[in-house]
Amino acid sequence: MDIDDILAEVDVDATPRETRDLQELTRAWVAERVAPEMMAWPGGLMERVLGRVGRQIELVEDQTGNMDPKTNFRLIVVQTEVERFKFLVRSFLRARLRKIDTHPLHILAKHTESDASHPLLSPAEYQYLTSHQALLAAHYGASFLSQFPNNLQRMDDTTGGISMVDKPDEDAAVLVRVLRDVGEVAVEGTDKKLDMKRGDVWVVRWSAVRGWVGSGDLEII
Amino acid sequence: MYGEIGNKLVQHAKRTQSLAHLPPYQTELVRAVTREVRDLDKDVATILEPFAGSFDPSTEPATACALLVNHLCMRRDKRCLLAYHRTRTDKLEEMCWSGIDVLERQQQLSQKGGGDGAGAQMGTDGAGSSLSPEEEEYVRQYSDLLASYKGQWTDIDLTGSLEPPKDLFIDVRVLKDAGEIQTEYGAITLTKNSQFFVRQGDVERLIQQGYLQRLS
Numbered sequence: 062m063d064i065d066d067i068l069a070e071v072d073v074d075a076t077p078r079e080t081r082d083l084q085e086l087t088r089a090w091v092a093e094r095v096a097p098e099m100m101a102w103p104g105g106l107m108e109r110v111l112g113r114v115g116r117q118i119e120l121v122e123d124q125t126g127n128m129d130p131k132t133n134f135r136l137i138v139v140q141t142e143v144e145r146f147k148f149l150v151r152s153f154l155r156a157r158l159r160k161i162d163t164h165p166l167h168i169l170a171k172h173t174e175s176d177a178s179h180p181l182l183s184p185a186e187y188q189y190l191t192s193h194q195a196l197l198a199a200h201y202g203a204s205f206l207s208q209f210p211n212n213l214q215r216m217d218d219t220t221g222g223i224s225m226v227d228k229p230d231e232d233a234a235v236l237v238r239v240l241r242d243v244g245e246v247a248v249e250g251t252d253k254k255l256d257m258k259r260g261d262v263w264v265v266r267w268s269a270v271r272g273w274v275g276s277g278d279l280e281i282i
Numbered sequence: 283m284y285g286e287i288g289n290k291l292v293q294h295a296k297r298t299q300s301l302a303h304l305p306p307y308q309t310e311l312v313r314a315v316t317r318e319v320r321d322l323d324k325d326v327a328t329i330l331e332p333f334a335g336s337f338d339p340s341t342e343p344a345t346a347c348a349l350l351v352n353h354l355c356m357r358r359d360k361r362c363l364l365a366y367h368r369t370r371t372d373k374l375e376e377m378c379w380s381g382i383d384v385l386e387r388q389q390q391l392s393q394k395g396g397g398d399g400a401g402a403q404m405g406t407d408g409a410g411s412s413l414s415p416e417e418e419e420y421v422r423q424y425s426d427l428l429a430s431y432k433g434q435w436t437d438i439d440l441t442g443s444l445e446p447p448k449d450l451f452i453d454v455r456v457l458k459d460a461g462e463i464q465t466e467y468g469a470i471t472l473t474k475n476s477q478f479f480v481r482q483g484d485v486e487r488l489i490q491q492g493y494l495q496r497l498s
Contacts, residue, residue, distance in 0.1 A: 114437050137450060144447045144483065150438050162375070189431045196423050200371065203416040205316045205363050210323040213360055 082109055086146075090153045092274060092281040095236075097229040097267050099160050099168050101175070101275065102183045110150060117143045161190050166226040169194070231268040237279040238262050246270065284355045287314045288362030295369040304373055306412040312363065319359045322352045374413075374421050378428055379441055381490050384421050388413055442486055452482050453497040460493040 076084075089103050117139055124136055161168055161182075169190060172181040182190065206214055215225075239261045246255045248269045255263060262282070263270075273279040291311050298305060329349060330337060339346035377384050413421070432440045460472040465484045472478070472493070488494045 111435075111437065118437060140481075140483075141447075141450045144450065147438050147442070148444075148447050150435075151440055151442055152444055154435065154438070154440060155444065162372075185431060185434050189427065192427050193424075196420060196427065197368075197371065200416055200420045201364065201367055203419075204367055204414065205312055208316050209319055209360065210356075213319070213323075213356060 078109075079113070082106060082113075083146075086110055086149055086153070088280050090149050090156070093153055093156045093160075095281045096271075096274070097231060097233045097235075098271065099157065099164075099171065099181055101179050101181055102186070104180075104183065107150075107183075110146065114143055114146050114150070117146075157186065158189070160229075161186060162193070164227050164229055165190055165194050167228050170226070231271075232266045234264050235267050235270070236262065236264055236282050237270055237274065238282050239278070240280055241278045243273050243278050246273075284351070285358045285362070287311055287318060288359045291315060291362050291366040295366045298369050298373060304370065304412050307370070307414040307417065308366075309414060312366070315359050315363055319356050322356050322359075326352050370417065371420060371424075374417065375424060378421065378425050381441060381487070384413070385418060388418070439486070441490075443490075447482065450481060451479055452485075454478055454480060454485055454489065454494040455497055456493065457495050458493050460488055463488070 085103070085106050089100065089106065093100055121136055121140055121143070124132055168181065172187060172190075175181040180187075239257045239259050242259050243257045246257055246265070246269060247253070248255070248266060255265065257263065257279070270279055274281060291308065294305070294308055294311070326349060329345060329352075337345075374384060455477050456472045456474055459474050462469050462471045463484065465481060470478060470480065472488075477497070485494055489496055
């Protein structure tokens with residue numbers, strides 16, 4: 062164990078929960094916007110963040126009308142903070158929705174595969190995806206698909222060599238920063254071996270590093 | 283025949299992407315492509331009929347080729363139709379997100395079109411609406427879906443601005459009379475051409491709807 066590791070451990074425990082949540086939320090937000098694939102739904106984190114935003118809004122509502130300049134100033138600080146949190150959450154959710162809308166069937170399949178304790182989508186997102194797909198299918202059906210021959214009516218056809226289910230480009234390049242040593246990383250299809258050390262920044266294929274991003278050893282920047 | 287009309291649809295779709303509004307629905311073209319697919323399918327059935335289910339492509343390369351062409355054309359037509367409809371629904375969804383009431387706007391357009399004869403001849407055809415009835419239904423249901431998803435995030439306001447907030451308070455100028463709004467510092471009456479220094483969260487909606495203009 063070298064001095065960096067010791068420092069890292071001290072760091073994590075010393076920061077309060079709130080600060081860590083903000084950091085996690087920011088990380089999740091950046092990752093969701095950059096990574097080509099959908100990330101798992103951070104259920105616990107979202108619950109804490111939303112709870113806190115709700116409490117802050119209540120506090121603001123309670124204190125409004127208090128004309129004491131000191132509390133007034135504090136309220137402005139609180140409100141600015143709430144606005145920023147709201148922006149992060151909003152942008153995060155919209156980024157996820159955009160992915161859901163672009164690759165619905167692919168994500169649905171992944172979601173069904175994923176672990177029930179760490180689902181890919183939140184229940185609300187799952188509901189949105191399924192109802193949206195039902196809507197689209199009904200729309201296509203009513204507009205033209207119902208008049209097609211039966212064997213051409215499917216939306217997830219894979220015959221003829223081309224799958225109708227669109228997939229994100231899993232080999233897209235991402236910028237990652239190494240948070241914990243992960244050792245050697247092999248990039249599939251090449252004979253490159255990368256030695257990832259804490260603090261390094263790499264440009265790599267998403268498919269090569271996604272496991273470590275999920276476990277928090279790497280962060281996307 | 284063989285995918286030509288499908289191509290026209292795709293060109294329409296491509297053009298739609300760069301337009302601010304939605305051009306009229308190409309009912310005729312969609313119908314023509316669908317008819318083509320059915321004709322091709324009938325062709326395939328007629329070609330295969332004499333073989334009675336025991337067709338061997340290696341002994342009859344010419345027939346196999348004809349079948350393949352027909353088959354690929356049907357798939358291509360399907361893709362073209364899907365792409366065309368998807369582009370349009372994407373556009374409609376975008377409008378739903380940005381808070382434009384698509385159906386209301388359509389009604390206004392058709393009313394205007396009915397009012398003076400010249401307008402009716404211009405962009406909109408007989409029906410007066412650039413949406414197909416199916417699309418109108420789709421918009422209605424999608425707005426409901428959006429509202430129900432948004433309803434779960436009451437504190438966040440999902441359709442709000444995606445620009446990072448810098449200031450809590452901003453300067454706005456009123457472009458259209460918007461009546462009175464309630465803020466935590468009391469009520470403000472927004473009359474045309476007046477200017478206010480207000481909390482961004484309070485007027486976000488009005489800026490989106492075009493009542494207010496943000497001054498930088």
